Amino acid sequence: NATTEVLTAWDATEGTARASELFTTTYGGAPDGVFSAPGRVNIIGEHTDYNGGLALPIALPHRTYVAVARREDRTIRLVSSAAGGDVVEVDLDAVGPAGTPSEVSGWASYVAGVAWALEQEGLARDLPGLDVAVVSCVPTGSGLSSSAALECAVAVAWDEVADLGLAGSVEEPSDAGRSRLVSACVRAENEIAGAPTGGMDQAASLRARAGHALLLDCRDGAVEHVPLDLAAAGLELLVVDTRAEHSHAGGEYGQRRATCEAAASRLGVPDLRAVAEATMAGETTLEEILARLADDEQRARVRHVVTEIERVRRLVRRLRDHPGTQLRGEALDQVGEALDASHDSLRDDYEVSARELDLVVDVARAHGAHGARMTGGGFGGSAIALVEADRADEVTAAVARAFDEAGLRAPGFLPAVAAGPAG
Ligand code: ADP
Numbered sequence: 472n473a474t475t476e477v478l479t480a481w482d483a484t485e486g487t488a489r490a491s492e493l494f495t496t497t498y499g500g501a502p503d504g505v506f507s508a509p510g511r512v513n514i515i516g517e518h519t520d521y522n523g524g525l526a527l528p529i530a531l532p533h534r535t536y537v538a539v540a541r542r543e544d545r546t547i548r549l550v551s552s553a554a555g556g557d558v559v560e561v562d563l564d565a566v567g568p569a570g571t572p573s574e575v576s577g578w579a580s581y582v583a584g585v586a587w588a589l590e591q592e593g594l595a596r597d598l599p600g601l602d603v604a605v606v607s608c609v610p611t612g613s614g615l616s617s618s619a620a621l622e623c624a625v626a627v628a629w630d631e632v633a634d635l636g637l638a639g640s641v642e643e644p645s646d647a648g649r650s651r652l653v654s655a656c657v658r659a660e661n662e663i664a665g666a667p668t669g670g671m672d673q674a675a676s677l678r679a680r681a682g683h684a685l686l687l688d689c690r691d692g693a694v695e696h697v698p699l700d701l702a703a704a705g706l707e708l709l710v711v712d713t714r715a716e717h718s719h720a721g722g723e724y725g726q727r728r729a730t731c732e733a734a735a736s737r738l739g740v741p742d743l744r745a746v747a748e749a750t751m752a753g754e755t756t757l758e759e760i761l762a763r764l765a766d767d768e769q770r771a772r773v774r775h776v777v778t779e780i781e782r783v784r785r786l787v788r789r790l791r792d793h794p795g796t797q798l799r800g801e802a803l804d805q806v807g808e809a810l811d812a813s814h815d816s817l818r819d820d821y822e823v824s825a826r827e828l829d830l831v832v833d834v835a836r837a838h839g840a841h842g843a844r845m846t847g848g849g850f851g852g853s854a855i856a857l858v859e860a861d862r863a864d865e866v867t868a869a870v871a872r873a874f875d876e877a878g879l880r881a882p883g884f885l886p887a888v889a890a891g892p893a894g
């Protein structure tokens with residue numbers, strides 16, 4: 472019997488207690504406050520962000536908690552239960568972009584980078600130092616964005632401690648202010664941590680709403696909150712962390728980006744989103760577009776991006792027209808088909824899937840999932856399956872068994888609901 476490890480999210484009480492305890496045992500005394508931010512899972516819209524496209528993430532109930540106390544100098548001291556418990560010290564005046572002599576290394580760069588970026592963006596001046604204790608129930612390196620959860624928790628912490636007035640209150644979050652925090656967190660990850668990611672992760676973590684998926688327009692950062700209550704329709708979104716290494720920063724990601732940029736420039740458009748808009752408006756066809764491209768590789772990559780943006784639109788329309796209990800029958804079938812088509816496109820045209828991801832998808836489908844796909848950048852990481860709530864255990868057990876039989880590391884299972892943003 473294969474073991475099934477269910478990674479349940481901590482509630483706010485538990486997360487806060489754990490962070491406070493780590494703070495006190497590390498630094499003595501009590502923190503000034505505890506802040507948290509969620510990981511995310513993308514329902515559909517993959518590899519669209521850097522093409523000016525659309526994505527549809529939800530914030531996970533799994534969050535990173537940071538207990539912090541303000542310091543009177545420009546030093547940050549950091550400890551994380553996920554990083555061995557050693558205290559790392561960083562001088563905020565010595566933080567600089569990756570590759571420069573003042574480079575900060577390791578996980579501290581995600582924290583120090585946020586302070587650097589807030590100052591670079593003109594959102595803060597001379598931020599105070601902080602003592603920080605980090606705990607998290609977001610799996611790291613699983614494509615569920617533990618990196619954004621860490622950045623965004625730290626960003627709202629500094630917002631409060633240094634009185635930046637950007638995040639707004641829990642009752643009334645400021646979306647405009649949060650968009651600016653998103654930009655700072657993206658710069659921290661790109662320029663200080665040195666990971667080339669688009670802005671979807673940070674937008675989901677800072678701007679999502681509980682009970683809603685976040686339709687993100689990656690061209691201008693506009694968002695729409697799409698009601699999502701799968702439980703009302705008797706459904707469950709199962710997230711499977713395959714525990715296969717994903718390497719975003721690796722060359723493959725950069726190559727996909729470069730191919731898309733080359734295709735857009737050949738077509739004379741600012742980004743591939745423009746192509747998707749034109750096909751959706753019936754101004755041209757995908758076939759016409761593909762015929763103008765350089766080679767089969769460009770054609771396959773463009774076909775993925777354009778059809779993926781179309782799928783996001785189609786899926787969102789179904790969710791909007793069939794909220795809550797109405798997501799059954801034909802509408803549900805169409806949502807499932809969009810998820811399946813997204814996976815097949817990522818596997819065959821974009822070539823970013825992995826054996827483990829394909830296995831989850833195949834097994835979930837064989838056990839009655841309405842749809843299943845890899846999620847995140849690919850080459851490992853996580854997959855999602857939209858299943859009947861009363862068959863979730865069956866799918867979970869079947870996936871665990873299949874991994875066991877294939878001699879793969881046991882995967883982790885996360886029951887996902889659309890949770891609230893950083894606060
Ligand atoms: P993902 O965002 O998909 O989890 P990334 O590779 O983007 O994967 O980010 C993982 C990195 O983020 C870790 O290697 C670590 O540097 C940092 N990180 C995330 N969560 C924590 C944490 N709780 N404590 C320390 N570092 C963390």
Ligand code: MG
Nearest residue numbers: 616617618619
């Ligand atoms: Mg990440």
